[in-house]
Amino acid sequence: MGFNTGEQSTLMADFLDQCGGHAVVDGGLATELERHGADLNDPLWSAKCLLSSPHLIRRVHLDYLEAGANIIISASYQATLQGFEAKGLSREEGESLLRRSVAIACEARDIYLDRAAKGSLDVAGNETILKKRLILVAASVGSYGAYLADGSEYSGVYGDAVTLETLKDFHRRRVQILAESGADLIAFETIPNKLEAKAYAELLEEEDIKIPAWFSFNSKDGINVVSGDSVSECASIADSCKQVVAVGINCTPPRYIHGLIQSIQKVTTKPVLVYPNSGETYDAYRKQWVPTNGVADEGFVSYVGKWREAGASLIGGCCRTTPNTIRAISKTLSCRAD
Numbered sequence: 001m002g003f004n005t006g007e008q009s010t011l012m013a014d015f016l017d018q019c020g021g022h023a024v025v026d027g028g029l030a031t032e033l034e035r036h037g038a039d040l041n042d043p044l045w046s047a048k049c050l051l052s053s054p055h056l057i058r059r060v061h062l063d064y065l066e067a068g069a070n071i072i073i074s075a076s077y078q079a080t081l082q083g084f085e086a087k088g089l090s091r092e093e094g095e096s097l098l099r100r101s102v103a104i105a106c107e108a109r110d111i112y113l114d115r116a117a118k119g120s121l122d123v124a125g126n127e128t129i130l131k132k133r134l135i136l137v138a139a140s141v142g143s144y145g146a147y148l149a150d151g152s153e154y155s156g157v158y159g160d161a162v163t164l165e166t167l168k169d170f171h172r173r174r175v176q177i178l179a180e181s182g183a184d185l186i187a188f189e190t191i192p193n194k195l196e197a198k199a200y201a202e203l204l205e206e207e208d209i210k211i212p213a214w215f216s217f218n219s220k221d222g223i224n225v226v227s228g229d230s231v232s233e234c235a236s237i238a239d240s241c242k243q244v245v246a247v248g249i250n251c252t253p254p255r256y257i258h259g260l261i262q263s264i265q266k267v268t269t270k271p272v273l274v275y276p277n278s279g280e281t282y283d284a285y286r287k288q289w290v291p292t293n294g295v296a297d298e299g300f301v302s303y304v305g306k307w308r309e310a311g312a313s314l315i316g317g318c319c320r321t322t323p324n325t326i327r328a329i330s331k332t333l334s335c336r337a338d
């Protein structure tokens with residue numbers, strides 16, 4: 001489904017209406033690729049698979065669609081022209097890999113819809129899950145800190161040398177390419193600070209980006225984003241950008257989400273988006289997830305009704321969530337009382 005330009009502000013609302021009020025976002029992509037054996041210990045993280053195993057990326061997208069996702073997020077989170085160049089790839093090769101990340105997600109959507117049209121069953125023989133459904137492809141943009149791959153993605157501390165202009169220049173070409181890649185929207189994910197949110201908002205306006213975007217922030221205390229900037233200030237930046245069609249939180253432990261939804265709603269009427277991680281913590285130094293207060297799928301899913309009641313309308317999962325998590329979210333959201 002394509003979005004008309006010029007009416008971006010209502011488009012997510014229209015999509016949500018057509019989905020029955022709530023939409024399911026997919027789950028962790030990189031961590032799911034790892035669960036399937038990919039070695040992502042690399043500055044490109046999941047984008048490494050764009051080079052080494054695109055078929056695996058497509059398979060994970062398909063798994064999420066079969067689990068009930070309405071929105072799948074491309075493997076471009078840590079795909080940057082600068083990162084590809086550091087690997088010895090040319091500018092053209094880098095640009096084509098960025099486009100490829102979205103093309104893979106679109107292929108998965110086509111395959112899924114084709115299968116659904118033919119009425120085939122999923123592995124469990126379950127006909128109701130594999131039904132025709134509205135599906136959007138979101139092109140992921142990870143932060144400058146994600147590109148640095150030095151942990152600053154989780155601290156939001158870039159130092160004084162990094163200015164608004166540095167960030168805009170860093171992201172500009174990638175955003176332009178992804179905006180013309182066939183994606184329905186851009187997912188600015190795991191935003192660690194106010195400065196980067198501002199850079200994205202200015203880029204969207206200055207470059208006259210023709211597809212809408214969502215802004216999703218990262219918090220580790222339920223009050224502020226990871227840099228210490230207030231969630232309300234960050235969400236206000238998203239609120240005042242006309243191309244932004246949803247505002248929310250991702251890759252944050254489930255236990256903080258409820259309060260964060262409330263803080264965001266105080267400053268915006270745009271749809272609220274949440275896709276928390278499993279609750280485990282990423283140790284950037286050891287490059288490992290450590291099980292601090294992690295919740296199993298059942299634990300995660302017990303929150304979903306509360307997030308919906310608090311006003312979240314797009315719900316999914318981030319790192320270490322799986323197609324099982326998404327299947328359970330999808331069930332919970334489709335069993336609502338109204």
Ligand SMILES: [Zn+2]
Nearest residue numbers: 251277318319
């Ligand atoms: Zn994550």
